[in-house]
Amino acid sequence: MATHQKIMEKTNSFSGLLRTKSDQLVEAVMAAMKSPAAGEVAEAGGSVGTLSRKSSKSLLAAASPGRGATSGSSKNTHIRKSRSAQMRVELDEVSSGAALSRASSASLGFSYSFTGFTMPPDAIADSQLFSDDDNPEDLEAGTQKKTIQAEPTFPIYLKFTEVTYKVILKGVTSTVEKDILNEISGSVNPGEVLALMGPSGSGKTTLLSLLGGRLREPKPGGSITYNDQPYSKFLKSRIRDSRRRALPSPYSEGNVNICGSSTTSKTLTKKEKEKKRAIDVICELGLERCQETMIGGSFVRGVSGGERKRVCIGNEIIINPSLLFLDEPTSGLDSTTALRIVEILQDIAEAGKTVVTTIHQPSSRLFHKFDKLILLGKGRLLYFGKASEARVYFSSIGCSPLISMNPAEFLLDLANGNINDVSVPSELEDKVGHSETETRSGKPSPAAVHEYLVEAYETRVADNEKKKLMVPIQIDEELKSKVYTSKREWGASWREQFSILFWRGLKERRHDYFSWLRITQVLTTAVILGLLWWQSDTNIPRDLQDQAGLLFFIAVFWGFFPVFTAIFTFPQERAMLNKERAADMYRLSAYFVARTTSDLPLDLLLPLLFLLVVYFMAGLRNSAGPFFLSMATVSSSALWQLRDLD
Numbered sequence: 001m002a003t004h005q006k007i008m009e010k011t012n013s014f015s016g017l018l019r020t021k022s023d024q025l026v027e028a029v030m031a032a033m034k035s036p037a038a039g040e041v042a043e044a045g046g047s048v049g050t051l052s053r054k055s056s057k058s059l060l061a062a063a064s065p066g067r068g069a070t071s072g073s074s075k076n077t078h079i080r081k082s083r084s085a086q087m088r089v090e091l092d093e094v095s096s097g098a099a100l101s102r103a104s105s106a107s108l109g110f111s112y113s114f115t116g117f118t119m120p121p122d123a124i125a126d127s128q129l130f131s132d133d134d135n136p137e138d139l140e141a142g143t144q145k146k147t148i149q150a151e152p153t154f155p156i157y158l159k160f161t162e163v164t165y166k167v168i169l170k171g172v173t174s175t176v177e178k179d180i181l182n183e184i185s186g187s188v189n190p191g192e193v194l195a196l197m198g199p200s201g202s203g204k205t206t207l208l209s210l211l212g213g214r215l216r217e218p219k220p221g222g223s224i225t226y227n228d229q230p231y232s233k234f235l236k237s238r239i240r241d242s243r244r245r246a247l248p249s250p251y252s253e254g255n256v257n258i259c260g261s262s263t264t265s266k267t268l269t270k271k272e273k274e275k276k277r278a279i280d281v282i283c284e285l286g287l288e289r290c291q292e293t294m295i296g297g298s299f300v301r302g303v304s305g306g307e308r309k310r311v312c313i314g315n316e317i318i319i320n321p322s323l324l325f326l327d328e329p330t331s332g333l334d335s336t337t338a339l340r341i342v343e344i345l346q347d348i349a350e351a352g353k354t355v356v357t358t359i360h361q362p363s364s365r366l367f368h369k370f371d372k373l374i375l376l377g378k379g380r381l382l383y384f385g386k387a388s389e390a391r392v393y394f395s396s397i398g399c400s401p402l403i404s405m406n407p408a409e410f411l412l413d414l415a416n417g418n419i420n421d422v423s424v425p426s427e428l429e430d431k432v433g434h435s436e437t438e439t440r441s442g443k444p445s446p447a448a449v450h451e452y453l454v455e456a457y458e459t460r461v462a463d464n465e466k467k468k469l470m471v472p473i474q475i476d477e478e479l480k481s482k483v484y485t486s487k488r489e490w491g492a493s494w495r496e497q498f499s500i501l502f503w504r505g506l507k508e509r510r511h512d513y514f515s516w517l518r519i520t521q522v523l524t525t526a527v528i529l530g531l532l533w534w535q536s537d538t539n540i541p542r543d544l545q546d547q548a549g550l551l552f553f554i555a556v557f558w559g560f561f562p563v564f565t566a567i568f569t570f571p572q573e574r575a576m577l578n579k580e581r582a583a584d585m586y587r588l589s590a591y592f593v594a595r596t597t598s599d600l601p602l603d604l605l606l607p608l609l610f611l612l613v614v615y616f617m618a619g620l621r622n623s624a625g626p627f628f629l630s631m632a633t634v635s636s637s638a639l640w641q642l643r644d645l646d
């Protein structure tokens, strides 16, 4: 209870940077969405439809009695009961060793029923002992599944057609053009989660950055539109992306960071909702244990790598964006946490948000949770469509798994050109026999498989998909134009931004300034100097000269000493500033003033301590005027250097 109260209090500490002033707009949008015109969007504009997963699930439930909500849940309750009974029996049997053998065979059976790719996904879902979709309990984690309260936002339909991206690699003697992405088309609607899959280096991260408007140099080819409009500054505050390299500040506490990006609310109830949301996110991401732990970094040991990743994800999802881009949110996490994260993404999408994520080797359970899938191979599109229909598509072009395997594994094998345990289509078989298209094992080479898959997609699917993408989205013209407005909306006033950044700055930097290492360094130098110039007499001309030397040394020392702290802070700070500014979280002026003023007391504290020791040990003039003048000189020389660095 006390911890929860603490979290509640901390939520206030940074709330406010991202709230857009468009709640009325959202309401208007929701009204527009409910209108019959908007209902037509699914068929007309969206390539696959805009029904959220919840609504489509209820439709499914109505259509198929086997998956009906009531019967489904009662079926699951029954299964859960029998499973827990079975577990009790197994626990009793542990001592006899019988449970172990049964458990291993049961787990084998489990993986077969989950990973079997010969059944259609719906049938797989029905055949699962515990359907992920209907089960409110996370059996592995042993916890009650909570759902994050995601509020509806401004809906954004993302379409991209023939996106091409090239970079120019300048060598010493020559310049080469490298194709990173080649004619990638697709779309994702509010309420959907699009997964970008492909082998390492296939272009997933590049595509994600392009879609998020983060990569504009060199200019990509093709078109990327948001509600049929090109990218505009307005979208900055509606888009959040969690990049792999952008990490939270190492000195922030986990929960502060998560709450840090939460939105400012105008009313108490909204505030309470947001606090609850923050707590939900912390619990959902399994971060309760590290709420008070520092994030950590290269020099400070903090939360674990997986926890840090979850903090990053929490930072992005808590602010209720319209478009959410995540780069490998589940890599390095255990399967339960990975599943939880994908479920959170589903919850977020269900509230009308558009979610795009790259993913590496998802488990079969995870794979079936994505609505749409893009499969990339060497920067080319191998598949775009419903994730659940990927298997059917590849079967239709003659590539079916010959053994039960995880669908994602199967697709990645294909994208890598590896067709072991996969049926070989006749067109590819014809190529076997030519040395350049055949491997030593007599199988078509990866390059030949890649070429075949690209060609198959282009001839059978690409044109159809492109035609669908050409159909304009049937939403209000006003909504469309909102995307294109050049007016920036700041969530919080300048004063609020300043105050939040000021306190955050103080919190972060106090670790730099009050580390025992620094204090010891400063005090030791001061004592050594004090001893060297011990009680020098101003009446003796030689001592006077020495004192001038001491003052020069102090000024130079404080000119450079703070620079060393700053040098280590800036790379981290710069990454955070870029990321937060890219999301229009605050004005640059607010950041600059807050940073300068929060640094000021800290920048001055150590020089003051230093001078107190040296001044009196060295026997400099014992009156207030000269002391404060020396203080002012030292402080200004320390600040001058830092501002130069800024």
Ligand SMILES: Nc1ncnc2c1ncn2[C@@H]1O[C@H](COP(=O)(O)OP(=O)(O)OP(=O)(O)O)[C@@H](O)[C@H]1O
Pocket: 167, 169, 178, 180, 198, 199, 200, 201, 202, 203, 204, 205, 206, 207
């Ligand atoms: N600016 C650049 N200069 C040179 N090569 C680049 C640049 N950006 C991307 N690439 C190359 O483009 C390819 C795709 O990179 P990208 O990071 O998008 O792959 P990825 O699919 O996300 O890989 P991974 O899964 O390993 O992260 C890689 O071969 C990469 O080296």
